[in-house]
Amino acid sequence: MAKSKKIEIKGTIITVLSNDNGDHISLTEMLQAKDGDFFISDWLRNRNTVEFLGIWESVNNPAFNYGEFAIIKSQAGLNNYKISVKEWTEKTNAIGLKATAGRYGGTYAHVDIAFEFGMWISAEFKVYLIKEFKRLKEEESNRLKTNWDFQRTLSKINYRIHTDAIKDNLIPAELEKKHTTLIYADEADVLNMALFGKTAKQWKKENTNKKGNIRDYATIEQLVVLSNMESTNALLIHQKFEQSHRLLQLNQLAIIQMKSLLSHQRGINKLLSND
Structure with missing residues (x-):
């Protein structure tokens, strides 16, 4: 039986349902926070949305119908294309x-998809x-006397789609041409370069006095950008696309999104200080 909880996001009350299949968040209620007349079907008809959902299903759903997905994907983004959630799930x-x-x-x-919808x-x-x-899960964890590691939970959102990498809360620098011509053996280092301008090995060499690795030093803003970068790189x-092209695209994405998040830094810091 599903358990219902409520969370409030800037005045919007949103339902979280939890059962044996995980946590699910109401997109219908989330949509109330968006300005203008928009519908979930508007989001669902976007080609990037369809591709993300297809990758998520391929990782988590053995019964996913790839044939029908291919048809939907070929039509996504067209002016006359439209599909409902019911049609998506049935097909x-x-x-x-x-x-x-x-x-x-x-x-x-x-919850994986709900975070994507939140963006x-x-x-x-x-x-x-x-x-x-995070606050909701920590409250549940305290009641159950168990530990709930939020950073590790969030990084699992795209665990099989990609790996993660994190450093300081800074706007990434634009990469020099010499970096884009290198081949990185690990895709995690593509994200490292795009977001931090260095590989995991370089970070470790510069931080010999620190335990763990680059992914153990994350802020919530970095996790948001990283999550989006993982999804984008997977697509x-x-x-x-060649690795050099992806690296440039991811670097620009990281710069734009970090600037956007840092423009709200005062409000975010006030929120985080309430922990």
């Missing part, structure tokens, strides 16, 4: 999204969503 046997009726009626998404609302909204979800790999 592809998807499990990440679900439309429900009754007491907890609406569209719900697995569509706004970068700031996603930060608050992650923060409140670019899927689209057969």
Whole structure:
């Protein structure tokens, strides 16, 4: 039986349902925080959304219908293309999204997908969503007398899609041409270079007095950007882009998103200080 909890994101009350299949967050209620007339179907018709959902399902759903997915993917982004959550789930046997009726009626998404949807609302909204979800899980953990490591949980969002890498809360520098021509054996170092301008090995060499590795020193802003970079890089790999091209795209993405998050730094720091 699903357990229902409520979290509040900047005045918007959002339902979180938890059961044996994990945590699911109401997209219908999240949508109330977006300015203007928008619908979940608007998000679902976006090509990047469809590709992300397809990768998530391929990792988590053995029964995913790739044939139907290929048809939907070929139509995504066209002016006359439109698909509902019900049609998406029925055609592809998807499990990440679900439309429900009754007491907890609406569209719900697995927490992995809900965080991705949060970025569509706004970068700031996603930060608050992650923060409140963290608080909820910590409260549950305290009641159960168990530990809940938020950083590790968040990094599992895209665990099989990608790996992670983290450093200081700084806007990344634009990479020099010499960096883009190098071949990085580990895809994690592609993200390291895009976000921090160095590989994991270089970071370790510069921080011999620190335990762990580069991914153990994360801020919540970095986790937000990293999560988006992981998803984007997975899509670019899927689209057969060369590593040098992906590195440039990821570097620009990191710069833009960190600037956006840092522009809200005062509000975010005030939120984090309430821990």
